[in-house]
Amino acid sequence: MINIENLSQITHFYCDQQSHIILDKEICRSCSHHACVSACPAKCYTLDAETGRLDVVYENCLECGTCNVICDKKAVNWSYPRGGFGVSYRLT
Amino acid sequence: MRKFFDVIIVGAGPAGSIAALKLAKAGLQVALLERGTFPGSKNMFGGLLHNSHILKEIFPDFYRQAPLERYVHKKTLAVMTPESSVNITLETGNFNRIPHNGYTVMRPIFDNWLAEQAVKEGASLICNCTAENLIKQDKKITGVSVKGRDGDLRANLVIAADGVLSLMAEKAGLRREIPLEHMGLGVKLLLGLPEEIINERFGLVRDEGADYAFLGMTGDLQGGGFLYTNIDSLSIGLVVHLGSLKASGKTPHEILNRALQQPQIKKLVKGGVPLEYSAHLVPEGGIKGIPTLFTDGMMVIGDAAGLCYTNGINLEGINLAMTSGSTAADCAIEAVKAKDFSASMLSMYRKKLEVSFVIKDMKTFGNAVKMMHMDRLFRVYPGLACDILEKIYRVDGMPRDKMLKLIRKEATKKVNLKDLLADGIRIKRGLL
Numbered sequence: 005m006i007n008i009e010n011l012s013q014i015t016h017f018y019c020d021q022q023s024h025i026i027l028d029k030e031i032c033r034s035c036s037h038h039a040c041v042s043a044c045p046a047k048c049y050t051l052d053a054e055t056g057r058l059d060v061v062y063e064n065c066l067e068c069g070t071c072n073v074i075c076d077k078k079a080v081n082w083s084y085p086r087g088g089f090g091v092s093y094r095l096t
Numbered sequence: 097m098r099k100f101f102d103v104i105i106v107g108a109g110p111a112g113s114i115a116a117l118k119l120a121k122a123g124l125q126v127a128l129l130e131r132g133t134f135p136g137s138k139n140m141f142g143g144l145l146h147n148s149h150i151l152k153e154i155f156p157d158f159y160r161q162a163p164l165e166r167y168v169h170k171k172t173l174a175v176m177t178p179e180s181s182v183n184i185t186l187e188t189g190n191f192n193r194i195p196h197n198g199y200t201v202m203r204p205i206f207d208n209w210l211a212e213q214a215v216k217e218g219a220s221l222i223c224n225c226t227a228e229n230l231i232k233q234d235k236k237i238t239g240v241s242v243k244g245r246d247g248d249l250r251a252n253l254v255i256a257a258d259g260v261l262s263l264m265a266e267k268a269g270l271r272r273e274i275p276l277e278h279m280g281l282g283v284k285l286l287l288g289l290p291e292e293i294i295n296e297r298f299g300l301v302r303d304e305g306a307d308y309a310f311l312g313m314t315g316d317l318q319g320g321g322f323l324y325t326n327i328d329s330l331s332i333g334l335v336v337h338l339g340s341l342k343a344s345g346k347t348p349h350e351i352l353n354r355a356l357q358q359p360q361i362k363k364l365v366k367g368g369v370p371l372e373y374s375a376h377l378v379p380e381g382g383i384k385g386i387p388t389l390f391t392d393g394m395m396v397i398g399d400a401a402g403l404c405y406t407n408g409i410n411l412e413g414i415n416l417a418m419t420s421g422s423t424a425a426d427c428a429i430e431a432v433k434a435k436d437f438s439a440s441m442l443s444m445y446r447k448k449l450e451v452s453f454v455i456k457d458m459k460t461f462g463n464a465v466k467m468m469h470m471d472r473l474f475r476v477y478p479g480l481a482c483d484i485l486e487k488i489y490r491v492d493g494m495p496r497d498k499m500l501k502l503i504r505k506e507a508t509k510k511v512n513l514k515d516l517l518a519d520g521i522r523i524k525r526g527l528l
Contacts, residue, residue, distance in 0.1 A: 005353050005356060005370075006285050006349050006352060006353060006370060006373050008349045008373075011373060014370050014371060014372050014373055015372055015373050015374065018133070037342075039342045039345075042345050042346060042347045043281070043338075043341050043342055043347070043348070044347075044348075045281060045283045045347075045348040045349060045375035046375065047347065047349070066374060066375040066376075067138060068281065068375045068376050068377050069260075069261045069377055070281050070338065070375075070377065072261075073273075073274055073276060073279055073338060073377070074276060074338060074341075074342050083228075083243070083263070084131055084226045084243070084263070085131075085226070086226055086243050086244040087131050087132075087223070087224035087225045087226045087242070087243065087244065087245075088131075088132070088133050088223070088224030090132075090138070091137075091138065091374075092132060092133055092137045092138075093136070093137055093138065093139065093140060093203065093204045093372060093374055094137075094204055094372060095202045095204060095205070095286055095329070095371055095372050096139075096140045096202060096203055096204060096284065096286055096331075096372050096374045
């Protein structure tokens with residue numbers, strides 16, 4: 005079993021100070037499906053049911069790019085982290 | 097540091113490192129850029145390095161030199177439902193002889209080794225280096241800029257080996273944004289398990305390995321699962337079609353966790369300790385997903401070029417990637433000799449790939465993409481296969497039907513004849 009909440013205990017990350025994922029939250033607010041929330045394999049996206057606010061935790065990003073491909077509103081400004089930062093697999 | 101090279105290769109995966117190695121060996125100044133702290137640190141795949149004539153050519157003693165886990169001795173195709181499974185296994189001594197048909201490897205270890213071999217030949221490996229943009233001069237690509245660093249790197253030729261998302265190919269205008277339909281999402285869990293237990297459980301000795309492909313492991317979603325044995329760990333995971341994932345609203349890690357509860361799989365992975373979890377996109381567009389492969393001053397190789405295919409039984413990418421890297425290197429050497437880096441010169445790269453197994457196989461199974469988007473292949477047929485075999489074996493004091501009648505009866509219980517025929521035609525076009 006994978007407990008995604010404890011991802012950083014088994015997968016290693018070098019966290020950058022700056023995020024490599026920038027959301028256009030106005031667009032996200034009006035999105036009807038928020039497919040990024042369920043499709044992200046690292047559960048980086050959360051939707052606050054009360055406020056309708058979408059948030060992303062870039063520190064746990066596996067850099068697969070699923071959110072970028074799946075977003076049909078061009079609300080995800082996604083790029084690779086700066087060199088040396090982000091996920092760093094040891095085995096896999 | 098040197099700022100001008102004959103060739104800059106963006107991405108030190110298998111395709112990029114093979115290209116770098118060949119170019120350096122030919123005496124060219126090569127920069128091999130890697131965005132991770134070391135080559136392989138960003139890379140993930142199911143787990144099987146296919147036999148490759150390129151590796152054999154470059155490393156005559158590959159089997160003894162490379163950091164391999166196990167060679168594949170046993171191949172199993174398992175179709176399953178949440179309760180049942182039907183397995184077809186090939187176990188043959190022919191797979192025990194060199195050249196082996198494939199090896200399980202750990203990408204952060206294997207890719208790092210391969211890049212080291214390129215460095216030994218004289219390639220300049222630059223880690224912690226994320227290529228951000230292409231430099232163009234009179235429409236010809238002449239270099240790359242690096243994220244968060246001043247100063248560009250310049251070259252006569254850029255080879256984009258930057259993986260499935262290939263921002264380089266996109267920036268060069270060689271392809272549009274990748275459509276959802278051309279992508280699969282792979283997630284994988286590496287489970288630690290003692291070597292003796294793996295050998296016993298999977299019926300292996302010494303460095304024999306087992307390879308499982310699972311159909312019906314992704315619930316209602318289009319996709320499939322895999323399990324590979326490493327020396328003292330198991331790679332288990334699945335690939336789901338991105339369009340299907342989006343439509344389902346399901347989460348990849350939950351689909352994986354549910355699959356781990358399937359009784360057959362549960363027994364196979366029992367006692368495994370999670371060591372690492374990883375995810376990556378997989379090009380699934382087939383021959384139609386291949387972008388334009390060259391332009392003035394640039395070629396695209398590996399996953400960046402969409403060179404990856406599955407027909408449900410074969411699942412190949414890494415061998416296609418290395419062949420494309422080798423082919424692009426051959427073309428780059430000729431281009432440097434001729435001092436001609438124009439698109440018309442580089443068009444020989446596409447021509448050479450066309451006559452190799454890379455494009456030929458992708459064409460042969462070009463229609464398999466449609467077959468792999470057939471919902472019933474994942475939702476209905478695995479269960480049907482299990483039902484038919486169960487009926488054949490079940491002893492219940494009732495008179496038996498002959499096989500074909502039994503199959504027809506079971507099949508039409510689940511699928512109407514028209515759909516059955518339509519699917520049959522799709523399977524025939526894709527596979528047969």
